[in-house]
Every structure is written in structure tokens, then in C-alpha cells.
Amino acid sequence: xxxxxxxxxxxxxxxxxxxxxxxxxxxxxxxxxxxxxxxxxxxxxxxxxxxxxxxxxxxxxxxxxxxxxxxxxxxxxxxxxxxxxxxxxxxxxxxxxxxxxxxxxxxxxxxxxxxxxxxxxxxxxxxxxxxxxxxxxxxxxxxxxxxxxxxxxxxxxxxxxxxxxxxxxxxxxxxxxxxxxxxxxxxxxxxxxxxxxxxxxxxxxxxxxxxxxxxxxxxxxx
Numbered sequence: 001x002x003x004x005x006x007x008x009x010x011x012x013x014x015x016x017x018x019x020x021x022x023x024x025x026x027x028x029x030x031x032x033x034x035x036x037x038x039x040x041x042x043x044x045x046x047x048x049x050x051x052x053x054x055x056x057x058x059x060x061x062x063x064x065x066x067x068x069x070x071x072x073x074x075x076x077x078x079x080x081x082x083x084x085x086x087x088x089x090x091x092x093x094x095x096x097x098x099x100x101x102x103x104x105x106x107x108x109x110x111x112x113x114x115x116x117x118x119x120x121x122x123x124x125x126x127x128x129x130x131x132x133x134x135x136x137x138x139x140x141x142x143x144x145x146x147x148x149x150x151x152x153x154x155x156x157x158x159x160x161x162x163x164x165x166x167x168x169x170x171x172x173x174x175x176x177x178x179x180x181x182x183x184x185x186x187x188x189x190x191x192x193x194x195x196x197x198x199x200x201x202x203x204x205x206x207x208x209x210x211x212x213x214x215x216x217x218x219x220x221x222x
Contacts, residue, residue, distance in 0.1 A: 003201055006148040009161030010141060014194055017169060021187045031109060033183055034101055037176045039115055045177065046117045053174035056132040060139040073213030077204045078142045085138040085196040086131060089189065093126035100127045101179045114179045123180055130181040133189030136171030140164040141197040168193075 004011065024033055060082045067075035103124040105112050116122065144164040148157045172190060175181040181189075207213055 003145055003149065003205070004198075006157060007141070007144050007161055009158045010144045010165050011161075011194075013162065013165040014137065014141075014168070014190065018187060018190055021183050025184055025187070030182060030184070031105065031112075034176065034179070035112070035114075037173075037183060038101075038179055041115045041117070041177075049174040049177045050117050050120055052170060053132060053178060053180075056135040056139070056171050060135060063139070063143070069217045071213060072215040073204065073207060073210070074146050077200065078139070078146070080204075081138045081142045081193075081197045081200050082135055084200065085134050085193050088196060089129050089131045089134045089192055092129055092188075092192075093131070096128045097125065098127040098185075100124050101182060104182075117178055120178055120180075127181055128185045129188030129192055130172065130175050130185040131189065132175050133172040133181070133186045134193040136168045137190050137193030138197045139193075140168040141194055142201075145197070145201055 028036070060078070064075055064079040064082065067078060099107070100123050101114060102122050104127075105114055141164070144161055147160045147164075151157055151160070168190075172186040175186055175189075176183060
């Protein structure tokens with residue numbers, strides 16, 4: 001499929017990260033892996049990840065609104081990706097009902113003190129999958145699809161794909177760094193965000209030739 005080829009950098013990097021996380025989860029115990037990934041705290045990183053993790057809470061919706069001034073179709077596509085992937089994640093959270101790192105360590109390793117960041121409200125339940133990670137990957141994959149479809153330069157497509165992947169991965173890692181999620185939660189969120197966005201594009205692609213798709217807030221009424 002053409003859109004897979006256009007977004008191969010984003011997808012290959014995402015697949016590579018998923019493989020690395022899967023291998024790490026298979027050979028390193030859950031608690032040890034979490035401590036390994038979250039214990040390199042500095043003042044600068046604390047501030048960065050504290051605020052960057054919030055990007056997934058509001059930026060996608062702002063961008064979806066702004067897309068209304070460009071193409072109604074792309075705004076509908078991106079909004080659906082974010083909302084549907086988020087809804088699926090919330091349902092799975094309640095089905096799995098897994099404890100968050102703070103609760104899990106308190107029960108299994110009460111002597112371990114997790115490195116926490118001041119000002120971050122810690123969650124204790126509904127750990128798997130990571131909702132923030134789902135949103136980050138669904139949103140930036142959708143943006144990658146939009147940008148790469150409208151840019152004929154393979155080099156620029158590759159750069160955009162790499163940048164969008166980095167922004168997604170940082171969002172996922174922020175959840176581990178802040179001890180809000182385990183690596184498995186992030187892996188699950190990645191999979192949901194990527195899968196739902198890819199499937200939705202296959203659906204929405206059938207409507208790209210429709211008149212309403214190209215409408216926007218500046219479309220003149222006749």
C-alpha cells in the first residue's frame with residue numbers, strides 16, 4: 001500500500017522500538033526493567049518530561065481544530081484516530097485493571113523508592129495500556145500520513161517520519177520516566193495507536209475524492 005511506503009521511516013522506527021521493548025520485557029524482570037529505564041533523573045529531565053507528557057492531553061485537539069482551516073477530511077481523520085484509539089485504550093484499561101508502578105512496587109518491593117517528580121500527580125490503577133502513549137503514536141502517525149502524502153521528496157518524508165517518531169517515542173518514554181507506566185504499558189499503547197490509525201486511514205482514504213473532504217473554514221458558499 002502506498003501510504004505504508006510513504007511512511008516507512010516512521011513505521012520502521014516504531015517497529016524497531018516495539019521489537020526492542022518486546023525483547024527487553026522477555027529477558028528482564030518487570031520491576032528491574034522499570035528501574036533501569038526510569039532511574040536517570042536530573043532536574044532538567046524532570047521539568048522536560050513533566051510538561052512534555054502533557055502534550056498528549058491537549059495538543060492533538062488543538063491541531064485537529066486547526067486542520068479544519070486546511071481540510072475537513074484530514075481534521076475528521078485525525079480527530080477520529082485520537083478519539084477512537086483513546087476509547088479502545090480506556091476500555092482495555094478497565095478490562096485488564098493492572099496496577100501502576102507506584103502500587104505494584106508498594107506491594108511487591110515495599111523497600112524500593114521510585115524516583116518521583118515533584119508536582120506530578122501519581123496514578124495507581126488502570127496501568128495497561130498507556131493512554132498517553134496511544135495518543136502520541138496515533139496523533140503523530142496521523143500527522144506523518146498527512147505530511148508525507150503531500151510531499152513528493154523522499155528525503156523530506158524520511159526526515160518528517162523520523163521527527164514524528166521521536167516526538168511519539170519521547171511521549172511514551174515520559175510515562176516510564178515519571179513512573180506512571182511500565183514498559184509493557186507503553187508497548188501496548190504504541191500498538192493500539194499505530195494499528196487504529198493505519199486501519200482508519202484505509203477507511204478514510206475512500207473519501208479523499210469527495211467534495212466535503214477538501215472543504216475548510218474558508219470555503220466560499222455558492
